[in-house]
Amino acid sequence: MNMANNKRYWTGLDDLHQTEAFQELQGQEFPQHEAIDEALGNEGLTSATTGRRDFLKFMGFSLAAATLAACETPVVKSIPYTNKPEEVTPGVANHYASTYYNGQDYVNVLIKTREGRPIFVKSNTATGVGHANVRVNASVMGLYDSARLQGPHLAGAGSTWGALDAEVTKAMSGTGRKVVLTNTVLSPSLQRTIDTFCQVHGADHVQVDAVSHNALRKAAKLHAGVDTFPGFDFSAAQTVVTVGADFLGTWGDAAYYESEWVKTRRPENGTMSKMHAFETVMSLTGTNADMRTMVKPSEQGKVLAALHASITGQGVAPELDERVAAAVKVAADDLKRAGSAGLVVAGANDVDAQLVVAAINTALGADGTTVKYNGDRLFAGDDAAYAGLVQDMNAGRVSALVMHGTNPAYHAADKEAFRAGLAKVKFSVSTSWFADESASRCTAMAPDHHWLENWMDLRIGGTRVDLAQPTIQPLFDTRPAGESFLAWAGQPAAWYDLVRNTHSVGYTSEAMYNDASWNGSLHDGFYMTGEPMPASAAALGNNVSASVRQLSAAKGGAFELTLYQKQAIGFGDQAGNPMLQETPDPVSKVTWDNYVTMARVDMEAMGLNTYIAQRDKASVVKVTVDGQSVELPAFMQPGQTPGTVGIALGYGRGDGGENIGRAAFATGENGEHLQTAEGKPMPIGANVFGFATLSADGSPRYDAYDVTVESTGAEFALAATQIHNTVMDRDSVVKETTFDSYLVEASKPKGQASWNKSHTLTVHEDVNGDGIIDARDGKKTSAFDLWKSHPVEGVGHRWGMTIDLTTCTGCSACVTACHIENNVPVVGKDEVRRHRDMHWMRIDRYYASDWSQERGAEEGVGVISSYTKMEDPSANPQTVHMPMMCQHCNHAPCETVCPVAATTHSNEGLNQMTYNRCIGTRYCANNCPYKVRRFNWFNYQGYAKFQHTNPSQDSLTRMVLNPDVTVRARGVIEKCSMCVQRIQEGKLSAKKAGTPVEDGTVLTACAEACPTHAINFGDLNDEASKVRTNANNNRSYHALEEVGIQPNIFYMTKVRNTESKEA
Secondary structure (H helix, E strand, C coil): CHHHHCCCCCCCHHHHHCCCCHHHHCCCCCCCCCCCHHHHHHHHHHCCCHHHHHHCCCEEEECCCCCCCCCCCCCCCEEEECCCCCCCCCCCCEEEEEEECCCCCCCEEEEEEEEEEEEEEEEEECCCCCCCHHHHHHHHHHHHCCCCCCCCCCCCCCCCCCHHHHHHHHHHHCCCCEEEECCCCCCHHHHHHHHHHHHHHCCEEECCCCCCCHHHHHHHHHHHHCCCCCEEEECCCCEEEECCCCCCCCCCCCHHHHHHHHCCCCCCCCCCCCCEEECCCCCCCHHCCCEEEEECCCHHHHHHHHHHHHHHHCCCCCCCCCHHHHHHHHHHHHHHHHHEEEEECCCCHHHHHHHHHHHHHHCCEEECCCCCCCCCCCCCCCEEEEEEHHHHCCCCCCEEEECCCCCCCHCCCCHHHHHHHHHHHEEEEEEECCCCCHHHHHEEECCCCCHHHEEEECCCCEEEEEEEECCCCCCCCCEEEEHHHHHHHCCCCCHHHEEEEECCCCCCCCCCCHHHHHHHHHHCCCEEEECCCCCCCCCCCCCHHHHHHHHHHCCCCCCCEEEEEEEEEECCCCCCCCCHHHCCCCCCCCCCCCCCCCHHHHHHHHHHEEECCCCEEEEEEEECCEEEEEEEEEEEEECCCCCCEECCCCCCCCCCCCCCCCCCCCCCCCEEECHHHHHHCCCCCCCCCCCCCECCCEEEEEEEEEEEEEEEEEEEEEEEEECCCCCCCCCCCEEEEEEEHHHCCCCCCCCCCCCCCCEEECCCCCCCCCCCCCCCCCCEHHCCCCCCCCCCCCCCEEEEHHHHHHHHCCCHHHHHHHHHHHHCCCCCCHHCCCCCCCCCEEEEEEEEECCCHHHHHHHHHHHHHHHHHHCCCCCCCEEEEEEEECCCEEECCCHHCCCCEEEEECCCCCCECCCHHHHCCHHHHHHHHCCCCEEEECCCCCHHCCCCCCCCCCCHHHHHCCCCCCCCCCCEECCCCCCCCHHHHHHHHHHHHCCCCCCCCCHHHHHHHHHCCCEEECCCCCCHHHHHHHHHCCCCCCHHHHHHHCCCCCECCCEECCCCCCC
């Protein structure tokens, strides 16, 4: 019997069981598919996952539903364009000029949108000022935060705008003091609406900043007679002395200062500015200083007094430690030589300190050059007025309070006094985007548009007015705050019309589209008022001897405290942003927590753990200031002044369980939110705004001179992306020199300067022609090939990058830009702790060590023991920041070990990944000498462990994903692609234009985001390109050149402006 004749194959189980549905379908030769409206209306689709290919099919659809806009977004409802906007082309990005301002960072930006949804924020380098730092880059994620208020609220419940307006109007008609409390208002239009509201209701307008800079304004008023925030011009300074001011990170207008300061730091200019830093905690600015001196908070005023005495010749310098006094003398000498090109800044929010700083700058002749007093409106918060308001609130004298852009229930130095007072206010309303610590305690919530949904005009000072324009229709039932103020004043008007009226008095709707001036202003992102530029006010010549005496008399206890801001978290307004929480601190490299920074000697004396890793936890300490205590893990921070501790502001958000975003709360090993004893989500870290020292007028000074620190015996797991501190004498990783050494050999050919010698391998040939074959006969590593080279040199494009270690400040803007552009998953604290972070780009931070092999040989210490000693950084180390990503090697070791050719080399010099071919052997990651390949251990888009951290698990937040970049699946390797999607876009644009790809038209996200232009990208085969010029520079080298894998990434030797004997 032939069994083969009895075999039967089924198309599926329905065929096997001959179900009714199968038989009905089988009877149709041409099956009738569902209409698109029926298909999209199917409720079952809400749990479906749409792949990228399916997403592309629907790209022509509008954003009527906020849950359909990004790859792998659940389809709920989609309405096709009836009339597609002319400027929107599916698959092609649009860019809009706008301005970001949150009360601290002020930046002109360009917003990249795809099919009507913003997905990327970058600096407007064409017509703007400032640069988009890490916080500005990541702010796009806040637009799609599902924790945002989705409409007006009254008495804790959803309401309507009509009902809310009626209640506000009623409350304003009562007796008692009425107050509008805001952050510093820089919008002329918004200020007009607030003024109108106050005039109608007899209300007061009080401004308060999250982190006060009030002392600078008060000192400027006393020193020059002008109520202004001083304008500091770092681009004109040849010597900068900073005393506790992290001007490259978070102090003052840091988003502007960084790109200006670096203009004087390029050694090829022939001159180089010099920076002295006196600080307590190792800051981003301190890591970039040429000369850094550790001082206690109580000593910072004494440093200023000593500088004043040395430069003015008046008074006697206070007593200082010999080491500090010597550093002050060197700094003062450099300032004297710089004269009017000198600049002193201080971070202390203390009027005496700022008066002495102003006097020093005046004595240098810096007024009008590096320092200007010309009416800048930044940081106009009035701490005394705010303190008076809180007193009135607690006394029951305030009947109505309107809050906009401020959250004192979190950031106030005495937040409990504000919370208690707010409970006594009869009616309160907040325009916050979230039901945050202040808004949730208000009678009503009238949510403002997100800044990416809103029109706005902004003016720091001078004659320039910057514009912000909406890049998407409002996702929720929110309303512009300015429109709310006018509605509550009984003068309802459209917010857009008000902004237009500020630009053109007498504006009517007839001019909406045909005003060429307005259209041009929108294109550029600003307009000029036509007023004359205000001149810098002259110093009044006040005597500051009383201030000098006050600073000199400061005394500290056994431990002193400095409060500072981290580069990513800032003052905490974006604590619910998972991208910022996972961005490592540039100095400590810790993510997802704040902690107590301490010096090694203090930690060893207290028996605390000084080493943290996956299984090595940090010791928990209790810090007490004036009866208030917090318990936090202790972190050994090189450069921390002994006898001091530091704690970052911006943490401890949502202590009452407020819905400010899921990423603001701590998670456990399984991704679950940890709970407090009250059953509420546990905040990340602790709120230490209350540790600030209050002056008589209510101004907070962010330090404390006498605190207690004690061990609790508990331990806490910290997650860091880097746990090694030094390069351990491997000069092929980081190359450094001093400015004077650089000048001596600046003209030498590449590879021949003593500070950048090419690596050679000894060969058995008489290479140098001396007739003897010995160790001096060597060839460059490029002379040795184990396999045939890729034909990329001089053939078509060869994409490459140069990174200047001299101008890289470690700010991390490149990190967030890379990760947002390329849909890099956020994995949460537990995965980072296990060293499973998915970062395509990292910035390695290396400290100098006091030990070396040479010292070991001199002291008779063995090689192995010397390497062990070199792991320990100096107590006050010099620091280098080194961006590290896939090096796109022409002899890539990853390519040779992949068994399925998932990683290959392109004919343009790129190391490529083919995700659907990768089987996850991880041989490539093991063979990569730079350790820049990441493995997808989980399905981050679907696994419950990442529900509180990964934006892709939120149907709204997915809208930020870039449709040009594949979302990688579990089990595959991923790494830097050199933004290949941008390269393809640039080549296609050039092809359509019929022109070659011009230098600068194709930029990776990291190069585009770099505020100092330390990262340059382009075609190495273009002899005229910036990247080729840098690659040929005698400072350029390959990291780990001795391995011989010929990367397409070139680093440039770090140059410090110190003399060789100081280095």
